[in-house]
Amino acid sequence: MEMYRSHVLVCGGTGCTSSGSVPVQEALNKEIKKHNLDKEIKVVQTGCLGLCELGPIIIVYPEGSMYCQVTPEDIPELVEEHLVKGRILERLLYKEKATDEKACSITEIDFYKKQKRIALRNCGIINPEVIEEYIARDGYQALGKVLTEMTPEEVIEMVKKSGLRGRGGAGFPTGLKWEFTRKAKGDQKYVVCNADEGDPGAFMDRSALEGDPHSVLEAMAIAGYAVGANQGYIYIRAEYPIAVKRLEIAIEQAKKMGLLGKNIFGSGFNFDIELRLGAGAFVCGEETALIASIEGKRGEPRPKPPFPANEGLWGKPTLINNVETLANIPPIILNGPEWFASIGTENSKGTKVFALAGKVNNTGLVEIPMGTTLRELVYEIGGGIPEGKKFKAAQTGGPSGGCIPAEHLDVPIDFESLKKVGSIMGSGGMIIMDEDTCMVDIAKFFLEFTQDESCGKCPPCRIGTKRMLEILERITLGKGEKEDIKKLETLAKNIQNSALCALGQTAPNPVLSTLRYFRDEYEAHINDKKCPAGVCQALLSFRIKEEVCKGCGLCARECPVDAIKGEKRSPYQIDQEKCIKCGNCLEKCPFDAIVRE
Amino acid sequence: MIKSLEELKRIRDEVKKATKVREGMKGTRIVVGMGTCGISAGAREVMSAVLDELRKRDIDDVVVTQTGCIGFCKYEPLMDVIKPGEEKVTYVNLTPEKARRVVVEHIVNGRVVKEYIVPNL
Numbered sequence: 001m002e003m004y005r006s007h008v009l010v011c012g013g014t015g016c017t018s019s020g021s022v023p024v025q026e027a028l029n030k031e032i033k034k035h036n037l038d039k040e041i042k043v044v045q046t047g048c049l050g051l052c053e054l055g056p057i058i059i060v061y062p063e064g065s066m067y068c069q070v071t072p073e074d075i076p077e078l079v080e081e082h083l084v085k086g087r088i089l090e091r092l093l094y095k096e097k098a099t100d101e102k103a104c105s106i107t108e109i110d111f112y113k114k115q116k117r118i119a120l121r122n123c124g125i126i127n128p129e130v131i132e133e134y135i136a137r138d139g140y141q142a143l144g145k146v147l148t149e150m151t152p153e154e155v156i157e158m159v160k161k162s163g164l165r166g167r168g169g170a171g172f173p174t175g176l177k178w179e180f181t182r183k184a185k186g187d188q189k190y191v192v193c194n195a196d197e198g199d200p201g202a203f204m205d206r207s208a209l210e211g212d213p214h215s216v217l218e219a220m221a222i223a224g225y226a227v228g229a230n231q232g233y234i235y236i237r238a239e240y241p242i243a244v245k246r247l248e249i250a251i252e253q254a255k256k257m258g259l260l261g262k263n264i265f266g267s268g269f270n271f272d273i274e275l276r277l278g279a280g281a282f283v284c285g286e287e288t289a290l291i292a293s294i295e296g297k298r299g300e301p302r303p304k305p306p307f308p309a310n311e312g313l314w315g316k317p318t319l320i321n322n323v324e325t326l327a328n329i330p331p332i333i334l335n336g337p338e339w340f341a342s343i344g345t346e347n348s349k350g351t352k353v354f355a356l357a358g359k360v361n362n363t364g365l366v367e368i369p370m371g372t373t374l375r376e377l378v379y380e381i382g383g384g385i386p387e388g389k390k391f392k393a394a395q396t397g398g399p400s401g402g403c404i405p406a407e408h409l410d411v412p413i414d415f416e417s418l419k420k421v422g423s424i425m426g427s428g429g430m431i432i433m434d435e436d437t438c439m440v441d442i443a444k445f446f447l448e449f450t451q452d453e454s455c456g457k458c459p460p461c462r463i464g465t466k467r468m469l470e471i472l473e474r475i476t477l478g479k480g481e482k483e484d485i486k487k488l489e490t491l492a493k494n495i496q497n498s499a500l501c502a503l504g505q506t507a508p509n510p511v512l513s514t515l516r517y518f519r520d521e522y523e524a525h526i527n528d529k530k531c532p533a534g535v536c537q538a539l540l541s542f543r544i545k546e547e548v549c550k551g552c553g554l555c556a557r558e559c560p561v562d563a564i565k566g567e568k569r570s571p572y573q574i575d576q577e578k579c580i581k582c583g584n585c586l587e588k589c590p591f592d593a594i595v596r597e
Numbered sequence: 598m599i600k601s602l603e604e605l606k607r608i609r610d611e612v613k614k615a616t617k618v619r620e621g622m623k624g625t626r627i628v629v630g631m632g633t634c635g636i637s638a639g640a641r642e643v644m645s646a647v648l649d650e651l652r653k654r655d656i657d658d659v660v661v662t663q664t665g666c667i668g669f670c671k672y673e674p675l676m677d678v679i680k681p682g683e684e685k686v687t688y689v690n691l692t693p694e695k696a697r698r699v700v701v702e703h704i705v706n707g708r709v710v711k712e713y714i715v716p717n718l
Binding site for chain 1: 598599600601602605606608609611612613614615616618619620621622628629631632636644645648651652657660661662663664665
C-alpha cells in the first residue's frame with residue numbers, strides 16, 4: 001500500500017450519505033487533484049463516526065481535525081487552508097455545545113471521551129470496502145489463531161469466560177448458546193447472523209455492518225468452527241442498501257483471500273457465508289420467525305422449545321447471534337476473556353452500543369462501558385437536552401422496552417439495573433424525551449408500531465394489542481373512561497402471559513412502564529380531559545389573553561381557517577368551534593398573548 | 598490466497614505502515630513552512646522530496662505536516678524537525694537535495710545537520 005502524508009476520512013455511513021457526503025467526497029477528490037496533491041493525500045471513505053446529526057463529517061489525519069456539516073462549496077477553502085497551507089479551518093471545526101469551544105482534534109471531544117469502542121473499534125477508522133485495512137487492524141488474526149492453535153471447546157470456554165451476553169435484546173450468555181449448539185446432534189449445522197434491526201430509531205447494527213463488515217464475517221467463521229458449522233447466513237433487511245453492498249464486497253474479498261471458503265488457513269475447516277434479504281418485518285427479528293423467513297416461508301414465530309440450537313434452520317442445529325454480539329468476538333479471542341470481563345459490571349461485561357435519538361443534542365451512535373449511568377450518557381456524551389429543556393424520560397428497548405424517568409437518571413446502564421427500573425436493555429435504541437413529550441402519546445406510538453407489526457398468528461397479540469390501542473386512542477381523544485387504566489393493566493398482564501413470541505409478550509411494556517411512572521398523566525387525560533404536555537390535539541384549546549392582546553390582527557391573518565375575529569386595536573377572539581388547533585397564531589403573536597391550555 | 602497466519606501477519610504489518618498516519622500526532626514530526634513565501638521559494642518540492650525519501654526508506658513513524666508563514670520569509674523554504682523529548686530543530690534555505698540529506702542524517706542517523714540550521718541572529 002502507498003504511503004501518504006495525510007489521510008482525509010469522509011464518513012460514508014447512512015446518516016452522512018443522506019446529508020450529502022458523496023458529493024463532498026467527489027469535490028474533495030477533484031480539488032486535491034487540482035492542487036496536485038493526489039500523491040501526498042489520500043481520501044478514504046469510512047464508516048459511521050457516531051455524530052450523525054453533524055454530518056457530513058470529515059476527519060483529517062494526522063492532526064485528527066474533525067470538520068462537521070461540510071458542503072461541496074466548503075471544499076476549495078478546506079483544501080487550500082488545511083491541506084495546502086497546513087492551517088486548520090476553524091470555521092468548520094467541531095464545537096462543544098456546552099462551552100462553545102472548538103476542538104482541534106477528535107481526541108479532545110467530550111462526545112468520545114467517555115466512550116469505549118470495542119464492537120465499533122474500526123468504524124470511522126478503516127475503509128470498509130478494503131479488506132487490507134481491516135487486516136491492518138488485526139483483522140482475521142483471531143480466526144487464524146482459533147483455527148491453528150485452539151480446539152472448538154477451548155474457543156467456547158473462552159467466550160463463556162468473557163461473560164459476553166447477547167446484544168440483540170434478551171442478554172442470553174453467548175458462550176452457553178455456542179455450547180448448546182456444539183452439543184446438539186446433527187450432521188449439518190448453521191450459523192446465522194441476525195441483522196434484522198427493527199426498533200424505531202435504532203441503527204446500531206446497520207452502522208456496524210456499514211463501517212466494519214469483516215468483523216462480523218470473521219466472528220461468524222469463528223462461531224462456525226466452535227459449533228461445527230460450515231455454512232453461515234446473514235439475515236439483513238433490504239432497506240439497508242449500503243450495509244448490503246458492503247457485506248457483498250466484504251464476502252467476495254474474504255473469499256478471494258481464502259479467509260472464507262475451503263480449507264481456511266490450511267486447517268481443513270470450510271466456511272461460507274451468504275446473505276438473505278428480509279422485507280423489513282419487525283417480527284422477523286424474532287429468531288424462529290427469522291428462520292422461517294430464510295426458509296422461504298411466511299415470517300411467523302413458532303413456540304419454543306425446541307430452541308434453534310437443537311432444531312433451527314431446516315430443522316438443523318443453528319446458532320443465531322446478533323451483529324453486535326458477533327463484532328465483540330474477535331477482540332475477545334485476541335485480548336483474552338479476562339480483558340473483556342474487566343470492562344463493565346459484575347453481571348454485564350463489556351460495552352453496549354446505543355443509537356441516541358430524540359430530544360438530545362448529540363444524536364448519533366455511541367458505545368459505552370456497561371455500568372455508565374443514564375445521566376452520563378444523556379448529559380456528558382449526549383450533550384444534554386436542546387433549548388435548555390428538562391429531561392423527562394428515556395425509552396430503552398424500543399417497543400419492547402420501557403421508559404426511565406428523571407428520578408432514575410443515575411441508574412447504571414446494565415441488564416439487571418434496567419430491568420429493576422421496569423425497562424430493558426433491548427438492542428440499543430435510546431430515545432430521549434423532554435418536558436414537551438406526552439407519555440400517553442408515546443405509549444400509543446409504540447403500541448401502534450407493535451400492533452402494525454404483529455404477524456397475527458396468536459390472538460393475544462393480534463386482538464389484545466388492538467384493544468389496548470383502541471383504549472389509548474380513546475384516552476388521547478378525551479373520551480377516556482374511569483375504568484380504562486384498569487382495563488389496560490388487565491389486558492397487558494394477559495398478553496404478557498399468553499402471547500406466542502417475544503414481540504407479543506413485550507408489546508404491553510411501554511404502556512405498563514408509562515403507567516408506573518406517569519400515571520398522573522393518564523389520569524389528567526381521563527378525568528380532567530387535559531394533556532399536561534400539550535401534545536394531544538383533541539384536549540387542547542387556544543385562548544387570547546384579553547389584557548395582553550394589542551389588537552394588531554396578525555393572528556387573524558395567519559389563521560388558516562378564519563377562526564379568529566376582532567376589531568383592530570381591541571382584543572381578538574378565537575372561535576373554538578372553528579379552531580383546528582394548529583398553533584399557527586401562538587407562534588406568530590409578537591406579544592405572547594396567545595396561550596395553549 | 599492467504600494460507601497461513603504468518604502470511605496474514607505480513608500483510609497486516611505492511612498495511613499498518615500505510616495507515617499509521619490515522620493514529621494521530623505521535624513520534625517525530627516534520628513541519629514544512631507552506632505560506633505563500635515558502636511555496637514560492639520551493640517548499641512544495643521540498644515537501645515532495647521529504648515524502649519520497651521517507652517512502653524509499655520505509656520510514657512509517659514520522660508525521661509530515663505543514664504550517665503557514667512564521668515570519669522568517671527570507672530563509673524559506675524552511676522546515677522543523679521535532680523529535681519527542683528533544684529540542685525543535687529548524688532548517689532553512691532548503692532545496693530538495695538538502696531536505697533528503699536531513700531525512701537521512703537527522704531522522705535516520707539522529708545527527709543534526711548543523712550547516713542547514715537557522716543562523717543565530
